[in-house]
Amino acid sequence: MTERPNHLAFQCPIPIQEYPTILLAHGGGGRLTQMLIERMFWPTFRNPALETLHDGAVLEVGGVRLAFTTDSFVVSPLFFPGGDIGELAVNGTVNDLAMCGARPLYLSLGLILEEGFPMEDLWRVVRSIQEAAQEAGVEVATGDTKVVDRGKGDGVFINTTGLGVIPPGIHVSPQWARPGDVVLISGAIAVHGIAILSVREGLEFETTLESDTAPLNGLVEVALQVAGPQVHVLRDPTRGGLSSALNEIASSAGVGIVLEEAQIPIWDEVKGACEILGLDPLYVANEGKCLAIVAPQAAEAALEALRSHPLGREAAVIGQVVEEHPGSVVLRSRVGGKRVVDMLSGEQLPRIC
Amino acid sequence: MTERPNHLAFQCPIPIQEYPTILLAHGGGGRLTQMLIERMFWPTFRNPALETLHDGAVLEVGGVRLAFTTDSFVVSPLFFPGGDIGELAVNGTVNDLAMCGARPLYLSLGLILEEGFPMEDLWRVVRSIQEAAQEAGVEVATGDTKVVDRGKGDGVFINTTGLGVIPPGIHVSPQWARPGDVVLISGAIAVHGIAILSVREGLEFETTLESDTAPLNGLVEVALQVAGPQVHVLRDPTRGGLSSALNEIASSAGVGIVLEEAQIPIWDEVKGACEILGLDPLYVANEGKCLAIVAPQAAEAALEALRSHPLGREAAVIGQVVEEHPGSVVLRSRVGGKRVVDMLSGEQLPRIC
Numbered sequence: 127m128t129e130r131p132n133h134l135a136f137q138c139p140i141p142i143q144e145y146p147t148i149l150l151a152h153g154g155g156g157r158l159t160q161m162l163i164e165r166m167f168w169p170t171f172r173n174p175a176l177e178t179l180h181d182g183a184v185l186e187v188g189g190v191r192l193a194f195t196t197d198s199f200v201v202s203p204l205f206f207p208g209g210d211i212g213e214l215a216v217n218g219t220v221n222d223l224a225m226c227g228a229r230p231l232y233l234s235l236g237l238i239l240e241e242g243f244p245m246e247d248l249w250r251v252v253r254s255i256q257e258a259a260q261e262a263g264v265e266v267a268t269g270d271t272k273v274v275d276r277g278k279g280d281g282v283f284i285n286t287t288g289l290g291v292i293p294p295g296i297h298v299s300p301q302w303a304r305p306g307d308v309v310l311i312s313g314a315i316a317v318h319g320i321a322i323l324s325v326r327e328g329l330e331f332e333t334t335l336e337s338d339t340a341p342l343n344g345l346v347e348v349a350l351q352v353a354g355p356q357v358h359v360l361r362d363p364t365r366g367g368l369s370s371a372l373n374e375i376a377s378s379a380g381v382g383i384v385l386e387e388a389q390i391p392i393w394d395e396v397k398g399a400c401e402i403l404g405l406d407p408l409y410v411a412n413e414g415k416c417l418a419i420v421a422p423q424a425a426e427a428a429l430e431a432l433r434s435h436p437l438g439r440e441a442a443v444i445g446q447v448v449e450e451h452p453g454s455v456v457l458r459s460r461v462g463g464k465r466v467v468d469m470l471s472g473e474q475l476p477r478i479c
Numbered sequence: 480m481t482e483r484p485n486h487l488a489f490q491c492p493i494p495i496q497e498y499p500t501i502l503l504a505h506g507g508g509g510r511l512t513q514m515l516i517e518r519m520f521w522p523t524f525r526n527p528a529l530e531t532l533h534d535g536a537v538l539e540v541g542g543v544r545l546a547f548t549t550d551s552f553v554v555s556p557l558f559f560p561g562g563d564i565g566e567l568a569v570n571g572t573v574n575d576l577a578m579c580g581a582r583p584l585y586l587s588l589g590l591i592l593e594e595g596f597p598m599e600d601l602w603r604v605v606r607s608i609q610e611a612a613q614e615a616g617v618e619v620a621t622g623d624t625k626v627v628d629r630g631k632g633d634g635v636f637i638n639t640t641g642l643g644v645i646p647p648g649i650h651v652s653p654q655w656a657r658p659g660d661v662v663l664i665s666g667a668i669a670v671h672g673i674a675i676l677s678v679r680e681g682l683e684f685e686t687t688l689e690s691d692t693a694p695l696n697g698l699v700e701v702a703l704q705v706a707g708p709q710v711h712v713l714r715d716p717t718r719g720g721l722s723s724a725l726n727e728i729a730s731s732a733g734v735g736i737v738l739e740e741a742q743i744p745i746w747d748e749v750k751g752a753c754e755i756l757g758l759d760p761l762y763v764a765n766e767g768k769c770l771a772i773v774a775p776q777a778a779e780a781a782l783e784a785l786r787s788h789p790l791g792r793e794a795a796v797i798g799q800v801v802e803e804h805p806g807s808v809v810l811r812s813r814v815g816g817k818r819v820v821d822m823l824s825g826e827q828l829p830r831i832c
Contacts, residue, residue, distance in 0.1 A: 167605065194620055252523055
């Protein structure tokens with residue numbers, strides 16, 4: 127074996143005593159994921175694109191502003207109420223492009239299949255990818271397929287990487303949240319996570335709760351049409367939920383955020399399931415909702431625009447950006463109390479996407 | 480579970496009786512991989528970019544010609560003589576961009592980690608990714624980390640997707656091989672595959688055989704500088720080896736290819752290992768070699784240019800494009816016999832990259 131002494135010259139930036147191995151929570155989108163990113167990935171790969179804490183990189187190539195974003199999907203089960211891993215893989219990356227203010231154009235598709243995976247299941251996933259791509263208006267431009275031996279994978283893992291173009295005049299980024307800005311959400315929270323968990327735990331509701339997976343580029347477009355440069359931040363609160371997404375924004379922009387619990391749309395059956403399962407819906411993943419942080423003078427127009435779109439009918443103003451408590455998110459409860467809502471620590475829902 | 484009847488309306492395009500499940504060979508880069516691509520992926524995702532059978536897609540965005548390519552890496556073992564999965568993941572995608580005639584600019588990085596993966600191994604891989612990116616002159620612009628439960632992955636799988644820009648005047652594509660063109664290879668074949676297999680099988684040589692993994696963008700650049708538009712095809716013969724790559728080109732361009740066995744550079748120790756292992760070196764993966772198919776008047780200049788570069792010192796003319804036997808590759812042996820060399824069928828070396 128070749129020795130590569132340069133590898134050994136730098137100590138691992140994660141405390142090995144505390145974290146000798148990777149835990150499920152390192153992939154949960156919360157505090158441990160953040161630790162990997164901030165201590166290991168940023169200092170190693172350091173470059174401006176990576177460090178904006180955006181849902182994707184914004185790159186200028188030949189005078190064109192491109193958005194470039196990647197996501198791997200390892201959801202279990204592969205087929206769930208309201209969707210499957212294929213649809214999720216398309217929508218997830220389309221949405222990350224949309225959250226950069228980009229018009230999604232192309233996807234790459236990387237499949238890691240496990241030996242023994244039923245061919246008809248692959249076909250079902252592939253068709254689902256194409257249907258979702260068509261709905262979102264993107265093309266699968268390039269792909270790769272690998273197969274791992276039985277017991278070294280789990281049916282299929284999917285990576286999609288997306289490429290989009292950002293129109294002139296649009297500049298959205300987590301760091302641009304400003305005190306006074308209004309926080310909007312496009313619809314009811316925690317639906318995807320609870321839909322997945324209901325299947326896993328065999329929970330029964332009167333009606334089947336379906337994942338909210340959907341392409342958000344159309345919804346974002348209507349908001350940008352009316353509020354354009356006054357849309358400062360867009361973000362889809364997936365892994366780690368609403369709370370982790372808002373904490374990232376607060377920390378990135380150096381501002382505080384106050385949430386009004388009573389204003390946050392949540393369906394009764396989702397709330398009930400969260401109570402049964404002991405989950406805080408603020409930390410449960412969404413796959414078809416977006417946060418928009420907009421200048422106060424544009425908030426009303428943005429809200430109306432979101433509500434005019436089929437995916438934004440339940441859009442609501444849920445909070446405000448403030449100067450106080452920079453880096454923190456505070457929830458004002460229905461009865462007037464206040465509590466800090468932190469990033470997800472640990473892992474409450476592994477393999478949700 | 481939601482029924483999605485549209486999935487059921489289309490029959491699986493792979494014969495289920497024959498292939499009820501995914502086999503390792505579906506990921507081997509040979510005949511079964513090709514069957515998935517031609518019967519399932521192309522007809523489903525149909526679009527011009529996908530169908531060029533290139534190492535990546537060539538896209539025009541805002542007047543700029545971009546190359547866009549993806550690869551997942553599942554090599555086993557993760558660390559091997561001459562490299563590791565991190566270095567391979569960077570070089571593999573950099574090379575696919577270079578084979579489109581592009582200058583590689585950015586990579587995305589998708590990690591799928593298995594719970595329990597040693598943190599120090601992750602650190603070693605991450606540093607290796609950065610060193611390789613630096614050597615190739617690309618930036619890791621965006622990333623994603625997922626964790627799967629123990630026993631559902633294999634340490635780490637890596638997806639890299641690359642973005643590059645194609646300079647004006649450069650048009651390389653497998654379909655542009657023309658009768659009379661000369662086939663060049665940049666160096667000795669089958670090194671990577673045999674290096675990996677030697678570790679797996681515990682073969683001992685007098686010196687350790689190291690993988691040839693390397694970024695080929697610099698090498699390609701010197702060839703394009705002297706031969707520019709007369710370079711018709713570039714291709715790095717990875718999975719499936721020299722033979723599968725040339726078969727793809729012959730089929731894509733509707734031409735025949737004649738190879739001169741005596742001209743194909745191969746190291747004695749690699750030849751010896753192939754004999755011991757019962758492998759045909761024409762089907763063994765390379766990770767630091769490229770094929771260039773150039774117009775006859777530029778062949779001499781291209782060969783000299785390749786040989787002037789440290790990664791091309793053993794470059795050689797190995798064959799010619801012909802009008803006869805379109806779609807087929809024929810090998811003329813040392814003793815004058817001829818045989819058709821087909822695509823790899825089955826899987827001789829699983830998880831080689």
